[in-house]
Amino acid sequence: MDNSTKKLLEECSVGCKMGIESMEQVQHHVTDAGIAGVIEKYCSRHKELEAEVSKMFLRAGQPEKEPGVMVSTFSWMTTGVKMVTGEDENKQAVKIIMNGCNMGIQSITEALHQCKDASSESISAAKKLIRMEENLRDDMQKYL
Template identity: 35%
Template structure:
């Protein structure tokens, strides 16, 4: 049986990955630049592959999936809709996603520190998510 730290960290990783997927899906149809679109599609696919691994672990541990908080999702939707009213969608999208990546990195590291007794295999998924977010933000710098 996995420890409470393992379950809690896995659920936070699940919620964080879902939050990233949701945010990408909110903006992807508004991207105008083909290269930016291709980058975003690549990272959407990468997030979905990682999400599948997380779901497999949740199933292995017989745990329910974690949904991002309703407040976090609502704030994300409002921020995205507000920013995209301005025009220059590609710059705004790159900026929004970069902010999301940075928040994701911060959150996942906070939870890894909060749940230090979690299994290494779950910490590894968290490291993968943080690295994915880091690389995504780096690849978006050209479009800021």
């Protein structure tokens, strides 16, 4: 596996895992059935894409990168603090998810531009993740 492909797949893997982690964190605070349904649908889609990326690493005999401990810890702490600010928990969950989508779109798009020589399969996975994040953000926006 060449370096560009590896870097792009690592970004996709970490992006999926962070998205899943964030959705699972806020899910416990959501009482609106519509929001909960959107979160559940996209959490499942992120898990499916993460499994596809894992298979690409496995086929290449490469270890899969995990999100850094500091990044995960910061994410948990930030979500916890935001959820207890006194604002409606459903709205807070929507904002957290939308902010995460925007960060994911930015980091994957940046990696895509830096890894122009990556395999077509990894580029396809990155584009799929970007579309998924855009769709999740747009679906969440109607709950603000």
